[in-house]
Amino acid sequence: MAVTDTPTAPARRLSGLIGRLRATLAGSNEASLTNRLAGTIFIIRVISAGLAYVAQILLARWMGGSDYGVYVYVWTWVLLLGSMMDFGISASAQKIIPEYRASGDDARLRGFLSGSRWMTFIVAALISILLAALVRVLSPWIDPATVLPLYIGCLTLPAFVVANTQDGIARSHDWMRLGLMPQFIVRQSLIIGFTAGAFVLGFHLSAAIAMLASVAAVWIAMIGQMIVLNRKLGTSVAAGPKVHDFRAWLAVSLPILLVESFYLLLSYTDVLVLQQFRPSDEVGVYFAVVKTLALVSFIHYAMSATTAHRFTEYHAAGDKERLAAYVAHAIKWTFWPSLAATLLLLALGKPMLWLFGPQFVTGYSIMFIAAIGLVVRSAIGPVERLLNMLGHQHACAAAYALAFGMNVALCFAFVPRYGGHGAAAATSISLAFETVLLFWIVRRKLGLHVLAFGKKRA
Structure with missing residues (x-):
């Protein structure tokens, strides 16, 4: 009797799944290209998260809770202002x-x-000088430990802003690695290297020393990115006359800035309010929780960065069916990976927090509260980019403004009594509210059902 090897049902299902995944990623259509580019961005952000995680663990252990909390507070201001300037x-x-x-x-x-790039650099430099003067004026009312790190933070802003601008230019040409690696890998590696060098040389690693390392890292990474970007642009864009239509650029950009500003304020309000009401070491614990959950938001970021300019292309071509299918694809590939990443991080959260130090494990319960908002927000994918690219920036900004206002009110209500748990609850409630508003706006203005599940058209 002959015996033949036949694959079992689970083996067949696994083989089919691998085949479908390979076809999805290796195809030549827009969806496959988007998945590959988004995958590239996600991998870069994951590597960056690993480097940032190592950096934050080392800084927390080398600096101590108080200095680490001051550094986190000042760096949060740099991220917030630099992303808006x-x-x-x-x-x-x-x-x-x-x-x-x-x-x-x-x-x-x-x-x-x-x-x-010249415009953003000049304005950022002028604003940085004004901010330094403001710190000088307000220094009698500012915690003395934060004054010098705040001055150093002002030096970071011009390079930080130019790097963001170059990132947008590179992504618009599908040069994802050039856009993201200098900021998220090179910069993080330099911060680790500089702070480790200071520690080995015997310097007391204060918040000011850590900020000096961050300033050097931001400037070096930006300059290196500029050199490579200029070379690539020189080969892809023919030389010729230039027209600087600043007014038209600002007409498009300022409404988007309004959206981005409210989004950033919503992202950083919890840390900034927490600093006002709770000790610096508690701020450090909360920041460690946020960093641990960062993988979830990276998925949303990867899909947003990949899809925005294609939303514009399909809309400009008047191809509504192609646009609708592309939006549905982007939402699906945002939500389900985000849900899986959230479950994985919650399962591993306690040992990951322990790496920062034994006292950081107290923030584990905060992770569950903060994760709710991230998962709910991922259910509608990068629809804020869709609205911005299709000319509905004002409606998107209004939704973010309402969510930001709610977040501020809830933070001031919850944080003094509940600390990090209150900050996480305030942010999750606000993100859920924002998600409902964006879903309703897209449904009404574009006729699209932007949810990871349910019917695809309104």
Whole structure:
């Protein structure tokens, strides 16, 4: 009797799943390209998260809870202000550049590629000087331990802003590694290297020393990115006259800046309010929780960064069916991976927090509260980019403004009594509220059912 090997049902299902995944990632259509680019971004952000996680663990152990809390507070201000001081150019580049290319307006395209960076650098430098003067004026009312780190933070902002602008330009050309690696891998590696060097040399690793390391890392990474970006642009964009249409750029960018500003305020309000009412070491614990959950938000970021300029291309071409299918694809590939990542992080959360130090394990219960908002928000995918690219920035900004207002009110209500648990609850409730508003806006204005499950058209 002959015996033949036949695959079992589980083996067949696994083989089929692998085949479908390979076809999805290796195909030549827009969905496959998007998945590959988003996968590239996600991998970069995961590596970056690993480096940032190592950096935060080392800093927390080398600096102690109080100095680490001060550093986190100042670095949060740098991230918040630096992300808003580019006028929204980093996001609007994914709308402006595809439109110039589609219309063949090479003069304005060349003008934008150079002029946008000069504009953001000059304005960021002027604002940084004013902020330093403001710190000087307010120094009698500021915690003395934060004054010098705040001055150093001001030095970071011009380079931080130019790096964001270059990131937007690179992503608009599908140069994802060039856009993201300098900020998220090179910069993090330099911060680790500089702070480790200071520690080995016997310096007391204060918040000021850590900020000096961060300043050097931001400037070096930005300059290196600029050199490579200029070379690639020189080979892909023909030389010729430049038209600097600053007014048109700002007309597109400022409404997007309004959206991005409210989003960033919503993202950082919890840490900033927590610093006002709770000790610095408690701020450090909360920040460790946020860093641990960062993998979930990276998935949303990866899909947003990949899809924004394609939303513009399909809308400009008038291809509504293609746009609708692309939006549905982006939402699906945002929600389900986010849900899986959340469950994994919650399962491993306690040992991951322990790496920061034994006292950081007290923040484990906060993770469950904070995770709710991230999962709910991922259920509608990158629809804020969809609204921005299709000209509905004001409606999107209104939704973010309402969510931000709710977050501020809830933080001030919850944080003094409940600390980090209150901050996480305030943020999760606000994110859920924002998700409902965005879902309703897209359904009403675009007729799309932007949810990871349910019917696809309204």
